Amino acid sequence: MxxxxxxxxxxxxxxxxxxxxxxxxxxxxxxxxxxxxxxxxxxxxxxxxxxxxxxxxxxxxxxxxxxxxxxxxxxxxxxxxxxxxxxxxxxxxxxxxxxxxxxxxxxxxxxxxxxxxxxxxxxxxxxxxxxxxxxxxxxxxxxxxxxxxxxxxxxxxxxxALFAALEGVALDHAGLQALQQLYQQAVRGDAGLAKWFELLQHLPDRRKRIRVLLRALSEPLSDQHSGRNMVKIAAAVDDLRRLLIFLTIEEHCYMLARATQLDGEQVLKVTLQLTEQAWVYPQWIDEQIRLLPLMPARRLGFLRRWRELLSIIPLACFRDPEQKEHIEEAMLGLLDDWCDQE
Structure with a gap:
């Protein structure tokens, strides 16, 4: 037995x-x-x-x-x-x-x-x-x-299927097909960080599934993939790597959401979009916050907490250190403007 x-x-x-x-x-x-x-x-x-x-x-x-x-x-x-x-x-x-x-x-x-x-x-x-x-x-x-x-x-x-088993992800036929489609999308180089999150958002064990994709992209089992566009593969691997790091702060996003009565996935997504911006202005941040289902009186509190959240996002999630600094400056500028208006 x-x-x-x-x-x-x-x-x-x-x-x-x-x-x-x-x-x-x-x-x-x-x-x-x-x-x-x-x-x-x-x-x-x-x-x-x-x-x-x-x-x-x-x-x-x-x-x-x-x-x-x-x-x-x-x-x-x-x-x-x-x-x-x-x-x-x-x-x-x-x-x-x-x-x-x-x-x-x-x-x-x-x-x-x-x-x-x-x-x-x-x-x-x-x-x-x-x-x-x-x-x-x-x-x-x-x-x-x-x-x-x-x-x-x-x-x-x-x-x-094999990498999923090694990662402890049980896949039925539909689950395998879904992950295979994501793999093909990565090979084509179609996504981007925010897009990858959208594709993986509703899947269970998404961190493990990202690791499965990373392994499959990095270690194909046969030579049939030798003609792949390695520039696109490298870009997809970089996007998925950054997303995997980013998802380490998802609980912090959920905490911010609970404090401001928002949906956790919504906060996670807008934060991811923030890290994707090559250049951020206070006006852009203002627009994103106003798109959230927040009462006007809660927007200032959200911005303050969002700025605190930004400080703990791993640097590897950003394009470079300067990008993170620029986002922090834009948030601080908007915070000053809103405080002056009160």
Whole structure:
């Protein structure tokens, strides 16, 4: 018996038990949890650590699965290294699951039980990699699993699904399609910081989904993306990186919203628009505040608190230090004007 996510006990020899287990097998890894905690404390350097972790080596390792080489090929060592990057809880769960499945012996039976788990494709690939790497499969079962894994890796959206699984994001078919569309938009270089927020605004776990996109853009799983426009890719990565940093202050935006009886997402969005402006004048800030559903008597208090919020926004969210200074000066100028009018 193996417990999955600390909830469901699964006996892979019991079909009824298997049918009761759906979704994500692997909890988010410890490194990701730690990075998320640091981001919540508005430490922009934590994002740099996250970005450094994007180079998982998948591009050169996973595509070797389609090379048709013998099991002694170094690709298995590479895959083993990938699995070793999982947190302790994940690694323990994966190893136990692989052992349970391998004990079934017959390749067709293993595949049948795998499909009945109801896993998304990303988690399915992770589990199958563990099985292929386990060394406990007979040759026939090994060949069948390796063939299916190769097919899964060749499907459109495979890299998105796999990176999502590594980030702890469970994706159904619709969720995978939505994230794949965002990936294609990034490849085209269509967005911009405010636009990216609009696209991601209503999605759950948006920070994790941004990290999935960053990984997919930085480490494609195959050479089919070699013709991509790297200037556009770099611009998209920069936008998403800045947005990920910016979202570390979302709770502060919600606090400002509660204090002024506004919607938190509305404050988050207008603050993001503020950081996107290449040049800001007091009049522009005045116009943005008047567009908010605020009573006139609350506008001055909002501006004061908004200026305080600006001071804690990480510098990496801005185009350069001068931009932040200019916005602060424009806010102070408007604050002086409004105070003089009272």
């Amino acid at each position: 193996v417990r999955i996510d600390g909830a469901n006990a699964v006996d892979f020899h019991n079909t009824a038990s298997v049918n009761e287990t759906h979704g994500q097998v692997f909890p988010a890894n410890n490194v990701t949890d730690m990075a998320a905690a640091e981001l919540a404390e508005v430490r922009s350097e934590a994002l740099e650590e996250t970005m450094e972790g994007l180079s998982l080596g998948l591009s050169s390792h996973l595509k070797k699965l389609t090379s048709g080489k013998e099991p002694t090929d170094p690709r298995f060592t590479a895959l083993e290294q990938l699995l070793q990057q999982l947190g302790d809880t994940q690694a323990s769960t994966v190893n136990k699951l692989a052992e349970q499945f391998a004990s079934l012996g017959d390749g067709d039976e293993i595949l049948s039980q795998l499909k009945q788990l109801g896993l998304d494709s990303g988690n399915m690939m992770l589990l199958m990699m563990a099985l292929v790497m386990s060394g406990k499969l007979g040759q026939s079962a090994y060949n069948k699993l390796r063939k299916l894994l190769t097919e899964l890796l060749s499907q459109e959206g495979a890299e998105i």
